[in-house]
Amino acid sequence: MNSPSSATPLVFVTGGVVSSLGKGIAAASLAAILEARGLRVTMMKLDPYINVDPGTMSPFQHGEVYVTDDGAETDLDLGHYERYVNTRLTGRNSITTGKIYESVIRKERRGDYLGATVQVIPHITDEIKRCIDAATEGFDVALVEIGGTVGDIESLPFLEAIRQIRTERGADKAMFMHLTLVPYIAAAGELKTKPTQHSVKELRSIGIQPDVLLCRSEQPLPDGERRKIALFTNVSEKAVISAVDLDNIYKIPMWLHQQQLDQLVIERLRLEQKAAPTADLSEWLAVVDASEHPIDEVTIAVVGKYVDHQDAYKSVAEALKHGGLRQRSRVKLKWLESEDIEREGADKVLAGIDGILVPGGFGDRGFEGKVLTAKYAREQGIPYFGICYGMQAAVVDYARHVAGLTDANSTENDRQSPHPVIGLITEWRTSTGEIERRSEKSDLGGTMRLGLQEQRIKPGTLSHRMYGKDVVGERHRHRYEFNNRYRTQLEDAGLVIAAKSMDDLLVEMVELPQSMHPWFLACQAHPEFLSTPRHGHPLFIGFIRAAREHKANEGQAGGKLLKEANA
Incomplete structure (x- = not known):
């Protein structure tokens, strides 16, 4: 002492x-x-x-x-x-x-x-x-x-x-x-x-x-x-x-x-x-000046399962606002229950949204609503940012509806799934047995992966443009991972694996090529924990910028349609 x-x-x-x-x-x-x-x-x-x-x-x-x-x-x-x-x-x-x-x-x-x-x-x-x-x-x-x-x-x-x-x-x-x-x-x-x-x-x-x-x-x-x-x-x-x-x-x-x-x-x-x-x-x-004198406003849907208690997503909410501050854009948050999307449909619940964020979570309640949200954002060209469970939902959607892996799921929700594209790393093995060499810190026993870990980003990807770096560190809090057995199959179907762990064994980020979608990115980590009002975070800044561009493009398209109708 x-x-x-x-x-x-x-x-x-x-x-x-x-x-x-x-x-x-x-x-x-x-x-x-x-x-x-x-x-x-x-x-x-x-x-x-x-x-x-x-x-x-x-x-x-x-x-x-x-x-x-x-x-x-x-x-x-x-x-x-x-x-x-x-x-x-x-x-x-x-x-x-x-x-x-x-x-x-x-x-x-x-x-x-x-x-x-x-x-x-x-x-x-x-x-x-x-x-x-x-x-x-x-x-x-x-x-x-x-x-x-x-x-x-x-x-x-x-x-x-x-x-x-x-x-x-x-x-x-x-x-x-x-x-x-x-x-x-x-x-x-x-x-x-x-x-x-x-x-x-x-x-x-x-x-x-x-x-x-x-x-x-x-x-x-x-x-x-x-x-x-x-x-x-x-x-x-x-x-x-x-x-x-x-x-x-x-x-x-x-x-x-x-x-x-x-x-x-x-x-x-x-x-x-x-x-x-x-x-x-x-x-x-x-x-303060940036928050009080915005040049525009965007509406972001946060599709989660604890939205009645928004403190469960406190860092996510703050990071979204920080992303707007860096470009003088006011971020209006629309909190949506993923179960409402299951009941009412994404078309109805997500109408008029400029960007969609699906945050982390655990358990099967509302997961199908998150998958439907990722599908809607992918098909409608709406900027999508998936975090942790939001990335897993995006992978499940892509596997089911693009790669043709019917009934793909996470073993967290369906242990009998014929295509477990998400699972505990103890539930799958790579062809060369790399899993046996994983460090205890990373998750040998299938327990929670926690704390700051570095990842290598693939050059030429949207993720690399957002960070401007080859290697970044982000904080983690999750148990389930992208199943390595499906890497090649999903990549062949067009999904981009944008970042992997430094030992090349875990998928950290996925995205869609810009030829398929203007801004669709999902990460296994929790970047919201490293965002601050003075500096923001590159992924949140990029996401809000994409939402602003989407809103502007939608407005231009709507104006064009109105002119054509009047003519």
């Missing part, structure tokens, strides 16, 4: 009153400003649930499972973090109660505690502190978000651990930022500060005095309410920050910077010598 003098300065972010106030966005926005001041910043999430990670949790309940380079399945807040700061995070940046207890119990079984009674204090809290040290070492400053709401019983060990850190390191090495709610009561016509007062009282009852309050409200916090909150919570008035509702989340860094939150943190943690005197927020200003 780091000594107090060498430890990375920490900003602990807690939340009160109600959940879903936006701790993750607020913390990421502050991190973005500090990074714009020249500081090396990292972020961390402490989640109080007992699951070891969210990998087995329902998307309907938990939302998206975000994957890091090292293959960790983490909370979606790490996606917010990586979209706001340039630091690439790892599994060490996402800690759950389950991970902590799993580690402590493993140590106890090994006898590491020499027969001592294992307790929440000090053993659990010491393990939390050790994990915080491991994730934040080597940075100028780290922001650590504690999940849940103050007052929840399950988050108490985390709160006790950060209280101890503050006591051990001192005020110039650890500070507390508390996000709370100041509701507006329309009937009374005023903002109410009492919930904030009670939330801080709850926090102080466990030994934590906040240094900064972020007060979430529908309108800017008046000076009178700011002074009242400062008086009743023992927080400096200048440290009571108005976290007003904004119409664009990318404005938040500028809003917090205007209230000098970054300067307050720098002064409190004595980072003046490391930080630049001013923050260069020009990239964020450009993002």
Whole structure:
């Protein structure tokens, strides 16, 4: 464990009153400003649930499972973090109660505690502190978000651990930022500060005095309410920050910077010598300008199976918007259930769409709707972007309806399929037995393929034009693969295998030649995890550009038909 003098300065972010106030966005926005001041910043999430990670949790309940380079399945807040700061995070940046207890119990079984009674204090809290040290070492400053709401019983060990850190390191090495709610009561016509007062009282009852309050409200916090909150919570008035509702989340860094939150943190943690005197927020200003002054708009259909809970596709939604930002195009998302396409038909459900994206997923529910979606996009010439399960659906469609492989399917959905064009790699063997040489990391045992892996892209393909590179790295999260036994047959039918794993054994990307379709591309990886608002991602940028061109061409064709009819 780091000594107090060498430890990375920490900003602990807690939340009160109600959940879903936006701790993750607020913390990421502050991190973005500090990074714009020249500081090396990292972020961390402490989640109080007992699951070891969210990998087995329902998307309907938990939302998206975000994957890091090292293959960790983490909370979606790490996606917010990586979209706001340039630091690439790892599994060490996402800690759950389950991970902590799993580690402590493993140590106890090994006898590491020499027969001592294992307790929440000090053993659990010491393990939390050790994990915080491991994730934040080597940075100028780290922001650590504690999940849940103050007052929840399950988050108490985390709160006790950060209280101890503050006591051990001192005020110039650890500070507390508390996000709370100041509701507006329309009937009374005023903002109410009492919930904030009670939330801080709850926090102080466990030994934590906040240094900064972020007060979430529908309108800017008046000076009178700011002074009242400062008086009743023992927080400096200048440290009571108005976290007003904004119409664009990318404005938040500028809003917090205007209230000098970054300067307050720098002064409190004595980072003046490391930080630049001013923050260069020009990239964020450009993002806001592009989002508020679009030159056109496209409508993208996202055809999935969890669309009633859109957080399950959070990174996909953000990456699509980022693709539009890079060319000043507003991206309007139309969320569609794949089962609706099975019931009502693609012609009806997908009418008037400029581009179609089919994201990842698991299980047979709605899969046939995804296959029908890929078929419709292929036959109608609509730009199609398939991700993970979306690629597998496109391969199944092509096998059935172009290559003549009737009843082709994935063994995930039909283990008796006569043509399993998608399957676990343990279910098929190549003619020369390369499968036996696959590395354990890649998927020898048929388990989940996770994390960043490189792939080689075929020159002259659409994929190569999008990336402009021969080799790229993308993050994965899937079990099933393109069945190598069908490579030659599908290529002979016109399908282009555009990218393969570096050992040439796994198909990573497929596409249609432009002689057959203007923009039809699908990848086994999840490129949405590497998209940011400041830089976008080449595949999403290319997809939105294709959707814009499709819309323009459709408009020209419609205008031509109208002129011919009038004539």
